[in-house]
Amino acid sequence: MAGTCTLRNVTMGAMLTLLGLCGTAGAQEVFDLSPGQPARVRAQKNDAAIATIAKDFTFVSPGKFTVAVSPGGPPLATYATDAKTVVGADPDYASAIADSLGLELELVPVAWIDWPLGLVSGKYDAVISNVGVTEQRKEKFDFSTYRQGLHGFFVKSDSAIGAIREPKDTAGLRIIVGAGTNQERILLRWNDDNIGAGLKPLELQYYDDDAAGLLALASARADVIVQPHAQLVYIAARDHTIKRVGTLSAGWPDRSDVAITTRKGSGLADALTVATNGLIESGVYAKNLDHWHLSEEALPKSETNPPGLPKS
Structure with a gap:
C-alpha cells in the first residue's frame, strides 16, 4: 500500500531520550503518539506530480520513497510509544507525498548532522526533517517548500x-x-x-x-x-x-521556509513541489498541519528553490 512505513537505523540512545518527552500524559491528550496513527490523513495519487519526475531519476528502492528524518522531538518527529516507529508532522507529510507519487514510504531515522552526507551519497531520495532553505544549502541541494520556518x-x-x-x-x-x-x-x-x-x-x-x-x-x-x-x-x-x-x-523581515531537500539536479524537486501543491489544493495539507497544531506554519503554495536565508 502506498505510504506504508518501515524503519531502519534506529538509534537506541535517541529513542530512549525522546520517549521521555513523549510519555507525558498532558501532551498525550492532545497529540497521538501511538505507532498506528489511526488519524493520519492519506492522499490520492497525483498523476501530474508523477509525470514531472525526471525520466532519468532512479529511486533508491524501486517502488519506494525513501526519506530521511531526524527524530528531534514532537510534534515534528519523534519515536512513538513502541520505541521504534517515527511519528509526527514530518512523517505524516512524507506519507502524503509518498501517496501522491504512488509509492510506499520508507522512513530512515538519522541524526541531524548526518543527513547532508547521506543525501549526497544516495542513501535516500529526500530529507523531510524541518530543513530550512538557505542560499548556502542551495549550492548542494534542491528544495521544495512545505512549511513556514x-x-x-x-x-x-x-x-x-x-x-x-x-x-x-x-x-x-x-x-x-x-x-x-x-x-x-x-x-x-x-x-x-x-x-x-x-x-x-x-x-x-x-x-x-x-x-x-x-x-x-x-x-x-x-x-x-x-x-x-x-x-x-x-x-x-x-x-x-x-x-x-x-x-x-526565521528570515525576518522576510519569510523563511522549510522544505523537502533533494540532491542538486536530481530531477525530483519539481515533482515534489507539484505534489505539495496538490496536497494544498485537496485539503490534505491543511488537515495534516491542523492535526499536529501547526496551522500557523501553513504556506499558500509550494515553491522550488525560493530565496533562502543569505550567507552569513
Whole structure:
C-alpha cells in the first residue's frame, strides 16, 4: 500500500531520550503518539506530480520513497510509544507525498548532522526533517517548500502580554533566547530598533537547557520565551502553563521556509513541489498541519528553490 512505513537505523540512545518527552500524559491528550496513527490523513495519487519526475531519476528502492528524518522531538518527529516507529508532522507529510507519487514510504531515522552526507551519497531520495532553505544549502541541494520556518513567542498562561507582532511590542521585556541562534540575531536587531526609537531595551536571558528557561518563565524571572514554534506548541500542550502570543519568521523581515531537500539536479524537486501543491489544493495539507497544531506554519503554495536565508 502506498505510504506504508518501515524503519531502519534506529538509534537506541535517541529513542530512549525522546520517549521521555513523549510519555507525558498532558501532551498525550492532545497529540497521538501511538505507532498506528489511526488519524493520519492519506492522499490520492497525483498523476501530474508523477509525470514531472525526471525520466532519468532512479529511486533508491524501486517502488519506494525513501526519506530521511531526524527524530528531534514532537510534534515534528519523534519515536512513538513502541520505541521504534517515527511519528509526527514530518512523517505524516512524507506519507502524503509518498501517496501522491504512488509509492510506499520508507522512513530512515538519522541524526541531524548526518543527513547532508547521506543525501549526497544516495542513501535516500529526500530529507523531510524541518530543513530550512538557505542560499548556502542551495549550492548542494534542491528544495521544495512545505512549511513556514517560524519561531514562537510564548508567555505564562496568566501573563498580561497580549500580542507580540513587531519590535516595539518587546520593548522592556525580559526574553529567554538561545545563544547563537537565529532568533537571538533577530532580537538583537529588534533591540537596536527599539533603542533607536527611544524605547526601553530588551533584556535577553540565556539558560543551559529548556527546563531552566521554563522555570525562569514560571517564576516570573522572565516575561517571554522564544524558540522554534513547533517545540513550544508541544510544551504548551504538555504543561498547560504557557501560551502563544506571536510568531516570528526565521528570515525576518522576510519569510523563511522549510522544505523537502533533494540532491542538486536530481530531477525530483519539481515533482515534489507539484505534489505539495496538490496536497494544498485537496485539503490534505491543511488537515495534516491542523492535526499536529501547526496551522500557523501553513504556506499558500509550494515553491522550488525560493530565496533562502543569505550567507552569513
